[in-house]
Amino acid sequence: MRDPGAHMAVGADGQFAGSLSGGCIENAVVAEALDALKTNKPRITRFGAGSRYIDIKLPCGGGLDIHFLPLHDMALVGDCLNAIGLRRPFSLILPVCGGDPQYLPGWRPLSADRAAGYAVVGHWPAPRLLIIGHGGVVGSLDRLAAGMDLEASVLTSDPALVDRLSGPGRNIRLLRSVRDVSAVRGDPWTAIIFLFHDHDWEGHLMAHALDQPYFYLGAMGGRKAHSARQEALRILGVTEAKIARIHAPIGLFHSARDPDSLALSALAEIIQCYQSYDFADHTA
Numbered sequence: 398m399r400d401p402g403a404h405m406a407v408g409a410d411g412q413f414a415g416s417l418s419g420g421c422i423e424n425a426v427v428a429e430a431l432d433a434l435k436t437n438k439p440r441i442t443r444f445g446a447g448s449r450y451i452d453i454k455l456p457c458g459g460g461l462d463i464h465f466l467p468l469h470d471m472a473l474v475g476d477c478l479n480a481i482g483l484r485r486p487f488s489l490i491l492p493v494c495g496g497d498p499q500y501l502p503g504w505r506p507l508s509a510d511r512a513a514g515y516a517v518v519g520h521w522p523a524p525r526l527l528i529i530g531h532g533g534v535v536g537s538l539d540r541l542a543a544g545m546d547l548e549a550s551v552l553t554s555d556p557a558l559v560d561r562l563s564g565p566g567r568n569i570r571l572l573r574s575v576r577d578v579s580a581v582r583g584d585p586w587t588a589i590i591f592l593f594h595d596h597d598w599e600g601h602l603m604a605h606a607l608d609q610p611y612f613y614l615g616a617m618g619g620r621k622a623h624s625a626r627q628e629a630l631r632i633l634g635v636t637e638a639k640i641a642r643i644h645a646p647i648g649l650f651h652s653a654r655d656p657d658s659l660a661l662s663a664l665a666e667i668i669q670c671y672q673s674y675d676f677a678d679h680t681a
Contacts, residue, residue, distance in 0.1 A: 402507045402518040409434055417463060418455065425453045426463060433465040439495055440465050464516070469497055476500040477520075484522040484584055486680060491516045504680040522586040523547065524612075524671045529572075529581070529602060530592025531555040533656035534617065534663075536562060538590065541664050552580055554598060576601045583609035585679040588667045590647065591616040600629050607639040610679075613670045615644035615663060644670075 405415035405423075407430035416423055422444045429442055444453055445460035455461070468474075473489075477500065480487040486504035493514045509516035526542050526549040528535055535553055539562055542549035550568040553559060562569045570580050575598050583589055589606045593599055596618060603626070606614060616626060623645040630640050648662030649669070 401509070402516070404518075405430075407431065407434075417461065421455055422453055422461070425450065429463075430465055434467055437467050439467065439493065441493070464491065464493065466491060466498065473498055473500050480520075481522070484525070484586060486519065486521050486676075488517055488519040491518065502681075504676070521676055522584070524667065525549070525584070525587045526667070527581070527583060527587055527589045527606075528552070528592065529590065529606075530594075530617070531558060531598075532592060532594055534592050534659045537656040537660035538592070538663060541660050545664075550580075552602075554593075572598070572602075578602055578605040581605050581609065583611040585610045585612060585676060586671075587611045588613040588615075588671070590614075590663060590667070593617065596622055596626060596629075599626060600633055603643075604630060604633045604635050607635055607642070612674045612676070613644065613667050614642060615647040615666065617645075617647050617659070617663075619646055 399417055403415070403417055405413060405417050405426060407413045407427050409431070411427055411431060413423070413427055413430075417426060425444060433440055441462055441464050442448075443460055443462050444450060445455035448460060477487065477489075480502070485502070488501040488503065488505040490499040490501060492498065493511060493516065504519040504521060505517050507518055524547060526538070526547055528538055528549060529552045531553050532555075535551060535558060539549055539551055550570070551562055552570050552572050554572045556571060559569050559571045578601060581589075581602055583606070587610070589609070589611050591599055591603060594617075599616065603616070607630075616623065618626065623643075626645070627640050644666065647666065648659060649665045650662045653659040653662045
C-alpha cells in the first residue's frame with residue numbers, strides 16, 4: 398500500500414502517526430514497536446507472506462519487511478519538523494543495527510543496503526496550492542485541499558469569498574487590482590491554479606506567476622478562452638516556452654462544469670503531476 402521508505406511513528410503510550418498498509422497490520426505494528434521500545438534494540442520484522450505471525454495476513458497476499466528503530470535523539474524530530482515548516486527537502490540515514498538516525502539537509506534518492514547496515518530516505522516538501530480566482534470552484538478546491546491536509550493559499554477578487562473562507566490559520570487575501578502580484582509567490586513544490594471566469598483578471602497575474610518556481614500551473618476555461626489567454630500573454634512579453642507550460646483546459650476530465658467536479662478534476666491532475674514531476678534540480 399505504501400512506497401518503500403514510508404514512515405510510521407509510535408509513542409510509548411501506543412499513539413501513532415502515519416501508516417504502512419491499508420489498515421490491515423497497523424495494530425500489529427504498534428504492538429511490535431512497543432516491544433522494540435522495551436528492549437531498546439532495532440529489529441526488522443516481516444508481516445504477511447513469510448512472516449512468523451501466521452495470523453496476520455495482507456489481503457494482497459504479499460509481505461512487508463518493516464524496520465523498527467527506537468528513537469533517542471529528539472533533536473532529529475525538531476530538524477525534520479523545521480525543514481517541513483520551511484518547505485525544504487531533507488533526508489534521513491536510518492541505521493539497521495543500532496544507533497540514532499542522522500538528519501541530512503537536501504534530498505537523496507531512496508537506497509537500502511543491509512550488508513552496509515543502513516538505509517537512506519529522502520523527503521520532498523508536500524504540494525502547496527496557490528488558488529487565484531473567483532467563483533464557487535475556488536471554495537470547492539480550497540475545501541478539497543483542506544480535506545487532504547494540503548497547504549493552500551487563496552487570492553481572490555471577491556470580498557464576499559474572502560469573508561466566507563477566512564478563519565484561524567487560513568491564508569486568504571483580497572486582490573485589489575489586476576496588477577496586484579505581490580502575493581503571487583511559488584516554490585518548486587507549488588501548484589498555481591487560475592480560476593477566473595473573467596479572464597481580464599489573468600494577464601499580469603499569470604505573467605508574474607510564470608516567472609515563479611512551480612511544478613504545475615493551470616487555468617480554467619475552454620480552448621477558445623485559452624487561445625485568447627495565450628495571445629494576451631504574448632502581448633505582455635511572455636515567451637512561448639513559458640506559455641506552453643500552462644495546463645489548459647484544467648483538470649483530468651475536461652467536461653466537468655459544476656464547481657465540485659471541476660475542483661476534483663483539477664486536484665487530481667495536480668497530484669498526478671506532483672507524483673510524476675522530476676524534482677532532481679531542486680535537491681538542496
